[in-house]
Amino acid sequence: MSSLHDLTIWRPLLRLLHAAHADTLAAPGGHVSGQISPGAWSVPLPYRPPQPGRASLVSDNQDEFDAIGLITEALKKEGSEGVSFVVEAASAPDRVRLHLIEPSSSVEPGVATAHPGTLLLADRAQPEPVRRLPEPVPGAAPAASADVDLLRRTLRERLPDAVGASEEDIAAAEARLGVTLPPELRALYEVVRGRYEDWDDFRDPYDTIGCELFPLSEVYIADAASREVLWQFGAMDAVETGPEHAVQQLVGSPGWIVFGDNGGGDRIAVDLTPGPDGHVGQVIIIGHEENIGAGLVADSLTDMVVHRHFGGRPVPRVERPPLVAHVNHVSVPSVEAAAHPGLEVLSIGVWKKEPLGLAPVVGLPRLRTLCAYEGTLADPCEISRLTHLEYLRLPPAEWRVLLDAGAVPTGLLAAGIEARQQQDNPLHIIALANEILTLYGRPPITGVTVLEGAAS
Incomplete structure (x- = not known):
């Protein structure tokens, strides 16, 4: 039997849930639900605030952390991405019935909920914004500020001890990426290859370049597949690039070559597929908290590195x-x-x-x-x-x-059920979801295991 299906590891959490929701579990049809993954959880337990005058400590809610810890360890041991659960009262007093709901191939994971996420009604279907490719922009060209020789010379002056990438390194990166590095990006790596072991020999190039530079081996294409977008979010977005946009407002593009980070998780890239008001080779920033779009940093790498331009250009407001x-x-x-x-x-x-x-x-x-x-x-x-x-x-x-x-x-292609967090029993929502999945010939949600025992 899977360790996750051993009631012993769940009993400390069941004890806390039973104490916190005794009236709910005693009522006809009463239930409590939650979701736990190796790195996070959503469990309806009361938060204990810290004593006045000090910050919150783990010890303030130690019993919750300890109870959840037993389950997360079992998840890690089994290589599981997470489990949802529903607790109901059993027929005998002080006993509970625990339903464990494991991931299904027909359902995207829900976000902080035991209810099913998006129902996937077609194989490998993606939201429309994820499917959208960049539009051609006739006449798009590098900015007038792009100057490979000036960029290379400035970098060598500011980073005299930097180690550049070899031709072999650059060729290997181009083969892996499937694209030729644009001239300015190639010049950047010819001067500073960005390997972390080089940082002991010369200062961190962030201040000189304007971002945390990735080694060539970590440069990647920020196409749509590189930006995970769940259906429930992607389906609510729309790609809209007007004549006033320098950057096409896509999920990703085969022309976005990521070469750095701003230090906060947002990616810095060279853009080879600009918008109507942009330039080939402009520098853009891809926000890590957004599902779609990117912002302009500078018209060229030369503009960013040499002239220290980081704010892009204002986008005119157009009413549509x-x-x-x-x-x-x-x-x-x-x-x-x-x-x-x-x-x-x-x-x-x-x-x-x-x-x-x-x-x-x-x-x-x-x-x-x-x-x-x-x-x-x-x-x-x-x-x-x-x-x-x-x-x-x-x-x-x-x-x-x-x-x-x-x-x-x-x-x-996909469907969602707008369930209320604790009012709607996830087991009832699963039954409804299975009706919809069956209608589309999709495999039903079957990974539900029932355990019963004392709450304490």
Whole structure:
């Protein structure tokens, strides 16, 4: 038996959960759920604040850390990425039933929840922004500031003890990347190869170059695959690059060559696929907390290194109908107001008026995502008329209406169930998810193990 399925390692956590949620677990249908991975967890236990006048310490919540530690050690031992759980009361007093839910190939992991994440309804399907490739920009050229000789000369003056990469090193990097290094980037590495062992012989080149320089062996292409984007986030984004943009607002590009870091996790890259107002070889920054887009740092490496330009250029504000519309009581006031031919994503949130109809967006050629809160749709079956949908996220009640009416759209690539964190039992949501998966011929969620024993 898997050590993860040994009730002994769960008993300390069950004891804490039972003490914190005794009334919930005693009520008919009461349950408590959570999720644990080797590096993080989401478990509904009360937080114990530190004593006044001092910072919080691990010891303030030591019993929780100890209980979770037994489970994370079992996860690491088995090489598991994580496990979700549901605790219910058993038939006998002071006993509980523990349901362990392991990852499924048909479901993306949920974020800090025991409920299923996105249901994957087609093999290897990706959100539209992830699939988007850069558009050609006729006439794009290097900036006037690009000066390979000046860049090389300045680097040698500022870093006289630097060790440059050999021709063999550069050729090996180009073969691995599948692209030829642009002239300025090649000149940079010809002067300073960026190996960490060289830093003992000359000062860290950050101040000279303007970023933490990667060794050639760590330079990589920031294409879409390099930026992990979950469906629930990617489906809610839209790629929009206007004539005023220097950088194409993509998830990634085969022309983004990452060569450094800003010291905070954001990547610095040379851009060979610029936007309409950009330059070939410009320097961009790819934010690690964002799913899409990049910002301009400098028009060229010469501009950044020699002239110390790091702020890019302001992007003019251009008013256009939004590709992503949020209809709710404080934003877009109606579905009619959101509708236009370019609309890609419609999200209906908190709504305090009569439920909304979807007729204004029926037939829109680019509408690929619909998300709606519970009770906001006058007739959920209208969704079947949105023939271009790729992603649909609805609460359980609305999914129930679609399933019972045979009105689930047939062309979906992925789907989400908008479950409430502790109110909706994950086991019920899994049953609903399996109905949707079965409808699309996908493997159901089967990795549920039931353990029963004393809570303490």
